[in-house]
Amino acid sequence: MSSPSDLTVPSPADFHVHLRQAPLTSLLVPHVREGGFDLAYVMPNLTPPLTLPSHTVAYLQHLRSLDPRTHFLGTLYLSPALTPRLIEEAAQAGIVGVKSYPRGVTTNSDGGIENYEVYYEVFEEMEKQNMILNLHGEVPSDHANNISVLTAEAAFLSHLRKLHARFPKLRMVLEHATTRAAVECVKSLGETVGCTITPHHLDLVVDDWAGKPVNFCKPVAKHPDDRQALRDIIKAGHPRFFLGSDSAPHPMHSKLPSASTHGASALQHSCAAGIYTSPILLPLCATLLESFGALHRLNGYVSEFGRAFYGFAAEPQSGSVKLRRTRCKIRDSFAPKAQEGLDSAHKDKVEIVPFWAGRHLEWEIVR
Numbered sequence: 117m118s119s120p121s122d123l124t125v126p127s128p129a130d131f132h133v134h135l136r137q138a139p140l141t142s143l144l145v146p147h148v149r150e151g152g153f154d155l156a157y158v159m160p161n162l163t164p165p166l167t168l169p170s171h172t173v174a175y176l177q178h179l180r181s182l183d184p185r186t187h188f189l190g191t192l193y194l195s196p197a198l199t200p201r202l203i204e205e206a207a208q209a210g211i212v213g214v215k216s217y218p219r220g221v222t223t224n225s226d227g228g229i230e231n232y233e234v235y236y237e238v239f240e241e242m243e244k245q246n247m248i249l250n251l252h253g254e255v256p257s258d259h260a261n262n263i264s265v266l267t268a269e270a271a272f273l274s275h276l277r278k279l280h281a282r283f284p285k286l287r288m289v290l291e292h293a294t295t296r297a298a299v300e301c302v303k304s305l306g307e308t309v310g311c312t313i314t315p316h317h318l319d320l321v322v323d324d325w326a327g328k329p330v331n332f333c334k335p336v337a338k339h340p341d342d343r344q345a346l347r348d349i350i351k352a353g354h355p356r357f358f359l360g361s362d363s364a365p366h367p368m369h370s371k372l373p374s375a376s377t378h379g380a381s382a383l384q385h386s387c388a389a390g391i392y393t394s395p396i397l398l399p400l401c402a403t404l405l406e407s408f409g410a411l412h413r414l415n416g417y418v419s420e421f422g423r424a425f426y427g428f429a430a431e432p433q434s435g436s437v438k439l440r441r442t443r444c445k446i447r448d449s450f451a452p453k454a455q456e457g458l459d460s461a462h463k464d465k466v467e468i469v470p471f472w473a474g475r476h477l478e479w480e481i482v483r
């Protein structure tokens with residue numbers, strides 16, 4: 117097959133993105149469009165998390181004020197504060213889904229859940245309201261039972277099966293799958309179970325993050341055979357597997373201990389989990405899919421399948437994005453303009469290093 121020099125991608129949609137809080141949000145929001153996307157399904161793990169419909173509504177208003185042209189969709193953070201009545205209120209306010217974070221497994225998940233059954237009434241109401249349950253699919257580490265970051269996703273899958281059996285009509289999404297076991301599990305379940313796959317998990321394996329904090333994210337990238345299963349399902353064009361980038365920026369100082377952090381405090385430093393892909397997202401997806409022979413599945417992966425699962429057809433006015441084959445280098449970092457003159461210690465607090473910093477993409481967006 118000859119390799120194309122141009123591509124047209126209809127209305128790319130990112131069904132899992134983190135846009136954070138001040139001072140980062142105003143830097144991050146324009147990057148959604150810069151990366152080629154006009155729909156962003158935004159995660160609620162802020163500090164404090166978005167546990168009430170009024171929180172999410174206010175956050176969405178803020179995002180829309182920063183970029184009225186991007187379609188932002190909102191989520192609620194599953195917590196004991198949530199009741200069936202609040203689910204009804206959320207649905208009326210246009211909030212699309214509820215995100216479940218098991219306690220302690222990732223960024224701002226201290227208030228996350230430990231037991232799904234206590235939320236069955238909430239899930240019942242979500243099913244009625246046609247809302248989506250977004251699942252961070254890991255269980256907390258439990259060394260007595262051989263559960264670590266490497267086995268946490270596989271150990272979660274029994275919860276997914278049980279939830280789907282109990283709520284077969286509730287649409288749920290297993291977020292950022294990383295294992296062959298997860299792919300097989302989702303395939304075996306019904307039409308109401310979808311699965312997002314991030315571009316970084318199509319690229320990384322364990323060796324790429326062990327000792328390299330910039331590539332550390334949750335769930336961690338797994339073994340080459342797991343990555344192969346992710347690539348194969350995207351290459352097969354399975355309509356329930358689609359893009360959620362989990363673009364999750366963290367300032368450099370929380371990913372990499374700076375030279376100014378000495379002694380015990382440097383040793384105590386734990387690396388923030390998250391990989392930043394928003395500003396390069398569409399060219400990155402094209403570059404990666406082409407690298408494993410799946411470029412013909414790009415439109416399904418970044419647009420059609422997720423939009424169909426969520427029921428957000430492309431709006432007539434939202435245009436397609438054109439890509440042109442050109443090698444271009446990814447920036448080393450991003451920082452708010454107002455901060456560019458800061459000294460390096462202060463800049464560290466707002467400067468974000470993107471995925472593949474300094475490496476090359478094979479595609480660029482035609483502007």
Ligand SMILES: O=C1C[C@@H](C(=O)O)NC(=O)N1
Pocket residue numbers: 134161222223252332333334335362364365389390391
């Ligand atoms: O689930 C998540 C959350 C995210 C974040 O930083 O918010 N970072 C991750 O790596 N995974």
